[in-house]
Amino acid sequence: MAVVAGKSSGNIIFKVLAYTLCILLAVISLFPFVIMIINSTRSTTQIQQHAVSLIPSTYFLSNMEVLLGKSFDPLKGFFNSLIISSSSTICTVYFSTMTAYALVAYDWRLRKPFFTLIMCVLMIPAQVTSIGFYQFVYKIGLTNNFLALILPSIAAPTVVFFMRQYMIPALPMEILQSARIDGAGEIRIFNQIALPMMKPAMATQAIFAFVTSWNSLFLPQILLIDTDKHTLPIMVSQLNGDIYRTEFGAIYLGLFLTVLPVLVIYFLLSKHIIAGVALGGVKG
Amino acid sequence: MKTKLKGVSYAKWGYIFSIPFIVIFLLFSLYPTIYTTILGFTDCKGLNNTDWHFLDDPFANFKTILDNNSFKTSLKNTVLIWVLNFTPQITMALLLAAIFTSHRNEIKGKGFFKVVFYMPNIITAASVAILFNALFAYPVGPMNDIVVSVGEFLHKINILDEPTKPYNFLVYKVPAQLIVAFIQFLTWYGNTMIVLISGILGISPDIYEAAEIDGSNGWQTFWKITVPNLKTVLLYTLITSLVGGLNMYDIPKLFNEGGPDNATLTTSVFIYNQAFSGNYLYNRAAAASMILFVIIAVLSAILFWIMRDRDEARFEKEKKMARREAKKKEAANKWQ
Structure with a gap:
């Protein structure tokens, strides 16, 4: 019985550590892109006051105007x-x-x-x-x-x-x-x-x-x-050049627009893509 | 053998179907390689110069490049950034692969985590580099926002005497190198993890079963079975990553133009800067390319040797099996 108990508590510790690691890495992986998407909807002034925010704002269109201008x-x-x-x-x-x-x-x-x-x-x-x-x-x-x-x-x-x-x-x-x-x-x-x-x-x-x-x-x-x-x-x-130096909202929006097609493809085909990586990796 | 039917030879179709590949390879791959080599021995510089001559001292460009401090720095940086990125990358990938393939402890949401971990790899590297430049902006940027908020909080609860000031990540050498290494890590650990998972799944389950019956715990199983059996896959990852690292261009170039003070100047950025900006020193850039080419060729040769070794090992195993089978049959025949 003792052995069984030891094993199950070991299992719990393993699971807690594993989930913590996975969630931490998921947050790290997603954070830059979430910030990018949210900041593309915020005005440059808002970004300058608080660059990190999880609440989207309403400046998407005005950022678009600056960007395209x-x-x-x-x-x-x-x-x-x-x-x-x-x-x-x-x-x-x-x-x-x-x-x-x-x-x-x-x-x-x-x-x-x-x-x-x-x-x-x-x-x-x-x-x-x-x-x-x-x-x-x-x-x-x-x-x-x-x-x-x-x-x-x-x-x-x-x-x-x-x-x-x-x-x-x-x-x-x-x-x-x-x-x-x-x-x-x-x-x-x-x-x-x-x-x-x-x-x-x-x-x-x-x-x-x-x-x-x-x-x-x-x-x-x-x-x-x-x-x-x-x-x-x-x-x-x-986008890194001088013309956008102070237009943070527009920079984030520009980045968002350029990665959007790839993100769409990825989320539609992620299963095949990951299977493909696995296949390619072992074979050569 | 099967391709021959009633004396008709189809061999010529093998050549015909290879023509497109061979023509394009000769024109766009082999010829540029030879041309780059030749340019390394000439005085070809200046935008779109077609009037060039061989140098009296054929190796002058190579000597200049090997003496060039920027080139030395770029080689050092490339190796340093690669080590800083690859060590945590392989550790994390191995750990995650072990977690995701554990039979005893099934993790829920594997699919979700795999999708999230792999995602940075597929996103345009140029965009990721610019994004990180914006994230680490000074004095106001997301990272500095976090630094200041945490500092303020620590100040309030009396751990820090003064609230922290924003930190200019982009003008100091070490932070810039660490950030570039981190971006590399972020974009590649998911890929490495998936490769390792498929490597682990390729190991025969019988070995694991035997270990479990023998009472091996998870830790022992990992080090004594998983890691030794993954040796080829690990070496493959190591060498492809090293070659990829030597070609690192988009991220260091766009994150901070190889700066500050050449701290993130990699060999590829160096070659680009020599050839396609400033004085258009095609000859020097060609010489640098050739040095890089030799390094990559050596690494590829090692990889090629490893991969071939594995196939041969499999062949040997098959031969042994066949021999054993034959012996068995012989034995059976004797008894009949």
């Missing part, structure tokens, strides 16, 4: 970001599945070296080669052009790796064989048989490709000089 055009940025992110997501997912298909469905001589190459370049980040990348893009005249950000996403080694891992068990060769016997061409087999079978993996990768592209700052900042072409993160980076 200073050449900040979140709608333009939103559409620029949307065009770049959705096009590069489509490119990444479609062509990575195609490359994975080449690696899984066919037996060709350079298959192994090709896969090794993909593994080798898996971790090389864009920043490291940005000087040469910029010079190249400048030479072919694609600066200030969204294509310079969209086309490179056709070659996404991490996604190819993930797709290959997923495809090996999910795509039975027998189905491809029977399609061939029925007289289907290879391109048609890929588009109408292999692609639909990869839908779950493609959906997961699409979410991540979209969010990564949506959030990226380094390359867009280098390549897109025209104000017309600026993406949301570039616009955010200007």
